[in-house]
Amino acid sequence: MALSRHISSRIILNAALFSLLCTAVQAEETQEIFSEQQAITEVRERWVLNLFFENDLFSQTDQQYTNGVRASWVSPDIDSFIDDERLPLWMRQANRLLTPLDPVAPGSREEVSRRVVFSLGQKMYTPDDSEGTSIDPDDRPYAGWLYAGLGYHTRTLNRLNSFEVNLGMVGPASLAEEFQNLVHDMRGFDRFNGWDNQLHNELGVQLVYEHKNRVFQGRLSDTIQQDLILHGGGSLGNVATYLNTGAQYRIGRNLPADFGTSALRPGGDNSVPAHTNGKSTDNWGMHGFVSMDGRWVLHDIFLDGNTFRSSHSVDKEALVGDLSIGVAATFDRWKLSYANIWRSKQFKSQASSHSYGSLTVSYSL
Template sequence: MTLKHVTLLASLHLFCVPAIAAPWTQNLYFENDLFADTDQSYTNGIRLAWVSPDIDTYLYDPALPAWLREVNYWFTPLYPHPENNKDDIHRNLVFTIGQQMYTPEDKARVTLDPNDRPYAGWLYAGFGYHAKTNNKLNSVELNIGVVGPASLAEDAQNLIHRARGIDLFQGWDNQLKNELGLQLVWEYKHRIAKQPLFGRFGYDVITHYGGSFGNVGIYANTGAEIRFGFHLPDDFGTSALRPGGDNSAPGNADPRLRQGWGVHTFISIDGRLVARNIFLDGNTFQSSHSVDKKYLVADAAFGIAGVYNKWKVSYAQVYRTKEFEAQKDAQSYGSFTVAYSY
């Protein structure tokens, strides 16, 4: 067999091996203090997020519809750039919609409690950009929404409580007033370690830092996540429902793209230096109820996650330190995530 024949057979072999299609990934995040048998403070959060397949450019990639490429021109200043070597960068677009709600402890009280946090809701949509290499992810996200009755937090909570036969909160008339909410979030993730231990078991360590600016929240944050398990996902962690927390689309080595499976445990921490939190400081431009917030707040989460075929499912129990001076106890809540790549 000549070198020409070997080359031809190798070419045919490569041609016949199916390429792994770049997927869209849809994430559903659900957080509730029901998992800690309480009904107060940060009591519910839900978010849907769509992450695009890896693209080469936000403006010219043919995988994006023409109208979306036109929209991207408007957001050129927001584009993240994690590395100088453009050939190693993959990019994703992220679209989100979500709602959060906050309540004081005493659900039967009709009048305002000056020593407890305000009733508040936050309904928003977000648009973000990810730029990543094998071990680094740079994210920029813009959230636009409304705080106050227009957030429909009261309606959503009453609907669920009536369906489950739970007493309604009686003080929603004291909630924050309607206000347009803007939040610009930046976060940088870095996988600083990824090591096999034995067989297909391994661990990785992913650090992050970033911040938020806008009338909804102004803070700087930093933290890390450690994962240990079998066939770790090729992504940037199992994040809770926090701004900038999306972990991007699965990479080429992810079991989800190879009809595989895996399971792992994880521990994550996040600390924040908070200059503004509208859900504690109250409305920006109108008089409203507020409490004296704590400037240092931290979350710790412990959980388990599994991937199978195109799915990833995770659950974490989150513990949050006190957020304001008169708060009686720290808070705990559950965080459940389902992701599907298609």
């Protein structure tokens, strides 16, 4: 009888200890989620400036997609794209068409953050041969693209929808030749001789949508985390028409609660949030990332040539893939990242794949 009472007491004691342990773990997880949400909320009142620079000189080449720059400003969180009086009336009326982009179902209690993105950018493309003055039918056209963009980002903790409208000029009006000549003169490089053969001036319009979803998030220690972010979307317009999908895996110290690093793709204009551990005394982090993106390309003006006028063109590849490997560091309100991107052949007569570097600096004002 005494032995039975002893065993029963031990069972009750173990059950009590197990219950206390579960309660403590649940409380810690709840506090962790609360800290992460609180960290994200703290940055919603800030403007964010993003500066992007991509160039193939990082890979010791000067051809194909040879340079890309962009500056973007991400607004503080706004209550509603429709009702917020900080937006002009015409914009609020236009935004009524964008409410289906919210990444939550109607009636959901999940908190949604909404931001507006303003951007200005330029891209340039050149063939392999910098000395030739005539058109090489087996190589890509000279081309530039100067544009301004307006974007709308709606996000929850683990999902982000991005819709962007880019409007600009392809051709000499893009100032790609002048910009490249200026940089080459400053650095003592020879100029490209074939810019007289670039695509003709054409107004470019591009509508872009992309959805990101953080499908996995894990903690390897108190400060080391990992996550996996999937994305999918597409572009429509005379500049580019395609469907794309891909993923990014990140691992490192104090991962930021954003949606990864993707410089000149939609959704790359993230804020620089506090780290996922929510500790104000531990405000720096560093992580590595690997990204993949695949595109089914229906139209690319930089390969297919001008839409309404005869121009130089090449036979493009329908399927194109990118692989990028990089590292990012965050400190206080700053984020700095660098990645090297390898891109598969974009047109049938292209000699080989292409690679370039991508540098991004972000600051929360």
